[in-house]
Amino acid sequence: MNKHNTILFLVIALVMAYGCSESHQAQTKNVSASSPKQEVFNQPSDIVPTNGFLARQALYLQDSLASAGLDAQAAHVAMNIPVNEAVVDQALAKINSRKDCSDFPLNTLMRMLYLDRETSGLSPELRAKIKETVLNFKYWFDEPNEDSMIMWTENHQILFHTAELLAGQLYRDEVFPNSGLTGAEHVAHALPYLRAWLNNRGRFGFVEWHSNIYYNEDLPALVNLVDFAEDEAVATKAAMLVDLMAFDFANNYYQGTYATTHGRTEDDKKVGEGWDKLPSRDSTSEAAWILLGIGEHSTQASSNFGAVALATSKRYVPPAILEGIAAEVVTSHEHKERSSINVFDGSNYGLGYESLTDLMFWWGISAPAASPVIETSMQTMETYGLDPALIFNDAVLVDFLNLAAQLRGLSLSEYSNKIKDVTEGVCLETVSTYTYRTPSYQLSGAQDHQKGMAGLQEHIWQASLDPYAVVFTSSPGGLSPQEFTGGWKPRAALYKNVGIIQYDRDLQLFEVELVFLLLGVKPYTHAYFPQWAFDEVKSCGWWTFGTRGDGYVALYSFIPPCWESEYELRAFGKKNVWIVELGSSDKYGSFEGFVCAMKKAKVCIVPQCQGFCVRYESPSLGTVQVAWDGPLKVAGQEIDLGPYPRYDNSYCFQDFGTNKTVISRGSQRLELDFATAARAYFE
Numbered sequence: 001m002n003k004h005n006t007i008l009f010l011v012i013a014l015v016m017a018y019g020c021s022e023s024h025q026a027q028t029k030n031v032s033a034s035s036p037k038q039e040v041f042n043q044p045s046d047i048v049p050t051n052g053f054l055a056r057q058a059l060y061l062q063d064s065l066a067s068a069g070l071d072a073q074a075a076h077v078a079m080n081i082p083v084n085e086a087v088v089d090q091a092l093a094k095i096n097s098r099k100d101c102s103d104f105p106l107n108t109l110m111r112m113l114y115l116d117r118e119t120s121g122l123s124p125e126l127r128a129k130i131k132e133t134v135l136n137f138k139y140w141f142d143e144p145n146e147d148s149m150i151m152w153t154e155n156h157q158i159l160f161h162t163a164e165l166l167a168g169q170l171y172r173d174e175v176f177p178n179s180g181l182t183g184a185e186h187v188a189h190a191l192p193y194l195r196a197w198l199n200n201r202g203r204f205g206f207v208e209w210h211s212n213i214y215y216n217e218d219l220p221a222l223v224n225l226v227d228f229a230e231d232e233a234v235a236t237k238a239a240m241l242v243d244l245m246a247f248d249f250a251n252n253y254y255q256g257t258y259a260t261t262h263g264r265t266e267d268d269k270k271v272g273e274g275w276d277k278l279p280s281r282d283s284t285s286e287a288a289w290i291l292l293g294i295g296e297h298s299t300q301a302s303s304n305f306g307a308v309a310l311a312t313s314k315r316y317v318p319p320a321i322l323e324g325i326a327a328e329v330v331t332s333h334e335h336k337e338r339s340s341i342n343v344f345d346g347s348n349y350g351l352g353y354e355s356l357t358d359l360m361f362w363w364g365i366s367a368p369a370a371s372p373v374i375e376t377s378m379q380t381m382e383t384y385g386l387d388p389a390l391i392f393n394d395a396v397l398v399d400f401l402n403l404a405a406q407l408r409g410l411s412l413s414e415y416s417n418k419i420k421d422v423t424e425g426v427c428l429e430t431v432s433t434y435t436y437r438t439p440s441y442q443l444s445g446a447q448d449h450q451k452g453m454a455g456l457q458e459h460i461w462q463a464s465l466d467p468y469a470v471v472f473t474s475s476p477g478g479l480s481p482q483e484f485t486g487g488w489k490p491r492a493a494l495y496k497n498v499g500i501i502q503y504d505r506d507l508q509l510f511e512v513e514l515v516f517l518l519l520g521v522k523p524y525t526h527a528y529f530p531q532w533a534f535d536e537v538k539s540c541g542w543w544t545f546g547t548r549g550d551g552y553v554a555l556y557s558f559i560p561p562c563w564e565s566e567y568e569l570r571a572f573g574k575k576n577v578w579i580v581e582l583g584s585s586d587k588y589g590s591f592e593g594f595v596c597a598m599k600k601a602k603v604c605i606v607p608q609c610q611g612f613c614v615r616y617e618s619p620s621l622g623t624v625q626v627a628w629d630g631p632l633k634v635a636g637q638e639i640d641l642g643p644y645p646r647y648d649n650s651y652c653f654q655d656f657g658t659n660k661t662v663i664s665r666g667s668q669r670l671e672l673d674f675a676t677a678a679r680a681y682f683e
Contacts, residue, residue, distance in 0.1 A: 043682075044680040044681055044682055045681050045682060045683050046681075047317050047319050047320075047679075047681045048317065048320075049317045049318075050320050050323055052293050052323065053290070053291070053293075053317070053318060053323065056289060056290045056293065056297070057290060057310070057311045059297065060075075060286070060290060060297065060302065060307055060308075060310075060311040061075050061078070061079060061311050061312070063297070063299050063302040064076070064302045064303060064308065064311070065079075065081065066299075066302065067302040067303040068084050068087055068303075069087070069302070069303020070087050070088065070090075070091050070105055070108055070303065071108050071303045071304060071305050071307075071308040072302055072303035072308060073087060073088060073108075073112065074108055074111045074112045074115065074308050074309075074312055075308050075311060075312055076121065077112045077115045077116055077119060077121035077122060078115045078119065078121070078312040079119075079121075080119040080120070080121045081121065082121075082123075083112075083121070083122065083126070085123070085126050088109070088112075088126060088129075088130070089129075091105035091108070091109065092109075092129060092130065092133050095109075095133050095137060096133055096136070098137075098138055098145075098146070098147035098148065098149055099148055099149065100148050100149050100150050100390075101149075101150075102137075102149055103149065103151075103156060103159040103160050103163060104159065104217065104305065106133075106134075106137065106159075106163045107159055107162060107163050107220050107221055107224055108220070108305070108308075109130050109133070109134070110134070110162075110163055110166045110167065110170075110224060110228075111220070111224055111227075111228075111308075111309065111312065112130070113127070113130060113131070113134070113170060114166065114170070114224075114227065114228045115312060131171070134167045134170070134171070135167075135171060135174065135176050135177060136176070136177055136178055137163070137167070137176075137178065138178050138179075139160060139163065139164035139167070139176075139179070139186065139189075139190070140160060140164065140189070141384050141386055142384060143178055143179045144178065144179075145178060148387070148390070149390070150390050152360060152363040152364060152391070153208070153214075153363075153364060153366065154206065154207050154208045154214065154218070154364045154365070154428075155208065155211075155214040155217035155218050155221075156217075157193070157197055157360060157364055158194075158197055158218055158221040158222065159217060159220075159221045161190045161193045161194045161197065161221075162190075162194070162221040162222075162224050162225055163221075164186050164187075164189065164190040165186075165187055165190040165191065165194060165225075165229060165234075166224060166228055166229070167183065167186060168182075168183040168184060168185070168186030168187035168188075168189075168190065169183065169187060169228070169229075169230055170183065171183040172184045172187070191231065191234070192357065193357070193360065194225075194234055195233075195234065196357055196360070196361070197360075197364075198234065198237040198238065198241065198674070199237070199659075199674055200361060201241055201244075202237060202240065202241065202244075202659060202661075202672070202674030203349075203657060203658070203659055203674065204339060204340055204341055204349075204656075204657070205244075205337070205338070205339030205340065205646065206218070206245075206263075206339060207263065207339060207340040207364060207365045207428040208263045208264045208428060209261070209262070209263035209339040209340065209428070209431055209433060209446075210248065210252055210258065210260050210261060210262050210263065210433065211262050211263055211264045211265060212258040212262055212265055212269055212282040212283060212284055213262075213264060213265055213266065213269065213283050214264050215245060215248075215283070215284050215287075215306075216283035216284050216287060216304070216305055216306045217305065217306075218241075218245070219242065219245060219284075219287055219305070219306035219309060219310070220305050220306050220308075220309040222238040222239075222241050222242050222245075223238070223242065223306075223309035223310060223313050223316050224309065225238035226238045226239045226242065226313065226315050226316045227313050227314065227315045227316065232677070233677035235315070236677045236678070236679050237674060237677055239315075239316055239679055240661075240672040240674065240679050242291075242316055242318070243318065243319065243322065243670065243672060243679070244661065244672070245291075246288075246291045246292055246318050246322045246326075247322055247325070247652075247663060248337075249284065249287075249288040249291065249292060249294060249326070250292055250294070250322060250325045250326035250329060251329070251333065251335040251337070251435060251649065252335065252435050252444065253288055253294045253295065253326075254437060254442040254464050255295075255464070255466055255467050256285065256289075256294060256295025256296060256467060257282055257285070257295070257464070257467040258282045258284055258285075258288075259442050259444060259462055259464040259467075259470070260433065260435055260442075260444040260445075260462065261431075261433050261444055261445050261446045261458075261459055261460055261461055261462065262457075262458065262459040262485075263339075263428050263431065263457070263458060264428075264456075264457040264458070265457055265458075265459045265485050266457065266482065266485060267482045267483060267484045267485055268280045269282065269283075270459060270470075270472070270484055270485060270528065271483075271484050271528055271567065272468065272530060272532075272533070272567070273532075273565075273566070273567060274530075274532045274566065274567075275532060278468065279468070281298065281301065283304070283305075283306075284306065285298070285301070286298070286301050286304040286306065286307035287304070287306035287307050287310055289307075290307055290310045290311060291310065291318045291322070291323075292318065292322060292323050292326040293323060293326065293327070294326055319668075319670050319681045320668065320683070321663060321664075321665050321668040321669070321670050321681070321683075322663075322670070324665055324666075324668065325651055325663075325665055328665070329437065329650075331437070331438070331439040332437060332438060332439070333435065333436075333437040333649070333650075334435070334436050334437070334496075334649065334650075335434070335435040335436075335648075335649040336432065336433070336434055336640075336642075336644045336645070336647075336648040336649065337432070337433050337644060337646070337647055337648070338430065338431065338432050338433075338642065338643055338644040338645060338646055338656050339430070339431055339433070340365055340428055340429055340430045340431060341429070341430050341657075342429045342430050343362065343365075343367050343370045343371070343372055343373065343424060343427055343429060344372060345430075346358070346362075346372070349657060353372045353373055353376055354376050356380070359373070359376055359377070359380060363377070363391070365427050365428040365429065366426050366427050366428050366456065367424070367426075367427040367428075367429075368391050368392055369392055369397070369401065369416055369423040369426075370416060370420075370423050370424050370427055371413050371414075371416040371417040371420060371423065371424070372413070374401070374412045374413055374416045374423070375411070375412055375413055377391065377392075378398075378412065381398075393456075393479070394479075400511075400515065401415065401416070404509075404511050418509060419508060419509060419512050420453075421452060421453045421454055421505065421506060421508065422453075422454045422478065422479065422508070422512065424450075424453065425450055425453030425454040425455055425478065425489070426454065426455060426456045426478075426479060429450060430643060431446050431449050432446065432447045432448070432449070432641065432642025432643050432644040433445070433446050433447070433644075434446075434447050434494050434644075436494070436495075436496050436497065438497075438584065439550075439584075440465070440549070440550050440551035440552075440582075440583075440584035440585070440586070441463065441464060441465050441497070441551040441552075441553070441582040441583075441584065442463075442464045443461075443462075443463050443464075443494060443496070443497055443498075443499060443580070443582055444461065444462055444464075444494075445460055445461030445462065445492045445494045445499060446458070446460050446461065446492060447492060447493065447494060447641040447642045447644075448491055448492065448493060448641045448642060449489060449492065450489045451489060451490060451491035451502070451504075451611075451628070452488065452489065452491075452504055452505045452506060452610075453488070453489050453505075454477070454478025454479055454480070454487070454488055454489070454505075455478065455480060455486045455487060455488070455489050456478075456479060456480050456486045457480070457482070457485055457486050458485065458486060458489065459472065459485050460472075460474070460489060460490060460492050460501075461473070461492045461494065461499060461501060463499070463553055463580050463582055465534075465546070465547075465548040465549065465551035465552075465553060465582075466533075466548050466549060466551070468530065468533035469530070469533040469534050469546065469548035469551075469553075470528065470530070470533070471527060471528065471529050471546070471553050471555055471580065472484075472527070472528050473490070473501055473503075473525060473526065473527045473528075473578045474486075474487050474525070474526065474528075475487045475488040475489075475490065475503045475505075475522075475524075475525045475526075475574065475576075476488075476521075476522040476524070476526070477516060477519075477521035477522050477574075478516070478521070479519070483522075483526075484526075484528055488503060488505050488574070490502055490503045491611060491628055493626045493632040493639075493641055495621070495624075495632060495634050495639045496621065497581060497582040497583065497620060497621070498579075498580070498581050498582075498616075498618050498620070498621055498624055498634075499579070499580045499581075500577065500578075500579055500614050500616065500624065500626050500632070501577070501578045501579070501580070502576075502577050502611050502612055502614070502626075502628060503525045503574065503575060503576050503577075503578075504574070504575045504610055504611045504612075504628065505574060506610075523572065523573060523574055524570050524571060524572050524573065524574075525557075525559075525570075525571050525573070525574070525576040525578070526561075526564065526568055526569060526570040526571065527544075527555060527557070527561065527568070527569040527570075527578065528567060528568060529544060529546065529555065529567065529568070529569050530566070530567040531546075531566050531567065532566055532567065533548065534546040534547060534548050535547050535548050535549070536591060538595060539563075540595070540599060541560070542556050542557055542558070542560055542561070542603075543555070543556050543598060543599060544556075544557075544561065544569060545591075545594070545595050545598065547591040547594075550584050550585040550586070551582065551583075551584055552582065552583040552584060552585075552588065552591060552594040553580065553581075553582050553583075554580070554581045554582075554583070554594070554595075554598040555569070555578060555579070555580050556577075556578065556579040556580075556603060557569070557571045557576060557577070557578055558571075558576055558577040558578075558605045558612070559571035559572060559573055559576045575607070577605050577612050577614055579603065579614075579616055581598065581601075581618060581619075581620065583597075583598075583619075583620065587620065597619040598619065600619075601616065601617050601618065601619055602615075602616070602617040603615075603616050603617075604616075608627065608628060610628050610629075611627060611628025611629075612627065612628065613625075613627045614626050614627065618634075621634050621635060622634065622635035623635060623636070643656065644656070646658065646661070647661065651663050651664060651665055652664070659673060659674040659675040660672065660673045660674070660675065667683055668681075668682070668683045669681070669682040669683070670682075
């Protein structure tokens, strides 16, 4: 059978699977009886897969046959093809050692066990070994025995709770040796955590916003719940979150890349040294391609965690409206979105700081050391004998906080508040993200987010002309070990094709500055501007220009920059202003015409005690004015920098903190109600 015939066979098999799946039909028709009647959309429609989605699933499954990766083995089980048992054994060894990230392969193995119930694709010996590992695993920190696993970041929480639920369902009457609980008791333990996690994501969005790494860890856990959770409300809410993740991709992907701000990412995903050393592909690329047809599939990525879950799923189907939106906005779009909440705003949303369930929300936003949380964090750490290095990133930090607080005669909470630029700065608090797209470029960023605070893995803004001709800035330092992501956060103010990015930070307490000195804090700001990725790059005084295709970018630095390498511009000092403007051949004609117009633009920057007063005469927008505090004004009009609604674009407007998302496009309408676990689609 040749490749094309195999793909056709798989497409037909998938169609038959969907047509025969009563559970799929029940899920997509799950609409609350109290839902308001629509004047135009009278009855919900079944959510059926598009031909494109089925073809992408089939192609991915076909390509996974040649992969020796662990996740691809789940695809092998789904197709009743022998797995690479040596690869599975390696995963079992890692899980049995309880090393960090063991929950990743564990969720893949759970998918294999559930798929095996339909196909019997596992050998009896391998099935028994996997079962033994599942029964002996440590599913939460309230269980005994040592481990080195981080369990409480947003993505780890959903992975651990999903694995525990599915393991408990599968072996309901058996005793799990490590915990001493039966499978049924594990189900009861996991469900409250799962429900809280799902509801909070539905209400506040993902706190690890637009993460090009960790969305790919959330996604397999959610699809596992869709496919295998016996609690229908849990399965439906999981499907709704996958819908919202797909909606996120449609709003923020540009030319096949997740070209936006990220709550958590890493340098290797954003920085490339040349065509022979490209940035690593977004971990979400394959999932976005299967869901929406965005970008291209790489045969080198046929064992992707999220993509395999989607390709082997028989219950999750993306509503056609999402694929339609992704195709419609590919060349033009403006999108505003808000995610997460501030640490001090818990009471506004019914969240406290003392219960274990509430504490997991705060730990999920990386807030264990924040002032309202730190006392409970320390007590929980002592109660369960947790490794402080796993909670606070560094065990020395705990000793430092305790000692410094004692020396200053303060409680831990009071001392944390004194250094909130650090303890609160690393929190993934509320963020208003903005994306503006044209055929020639995309500008995206986090508006006015935690300015002057120390971050860990945030990527605040990005200008893109294509997947590699990308420009962004950062200020290395704080507690972040990375050069280009994390570090000291700027005040970014973006509107359409222009951004003003200011860097400054307050002097910290003596002992904190000493720690930064010992950590090697970098006294500079810099820009990633990969000359190798552009058709042409020019430097002229404070300006640096680049062109790729019919798109143009201009970057201005108040402190004269110099080239540190073929991809890095550096400006000395912790305080600086960078201005970015994007343009195209449609407006300026040639690249020379763009450069000439930008060089004539008047720039007035006046340093203040904190930040700057900036007045920039943009050739395209007119006068742009902004300071460290206060509004952004463009041509005399005040621009909204947030806080934004939950969603605000051509397809969806939703107030922040509400439970129902309604996405509309023409005659299509998708309603996701987390209060009633109702997922309804109309066309």
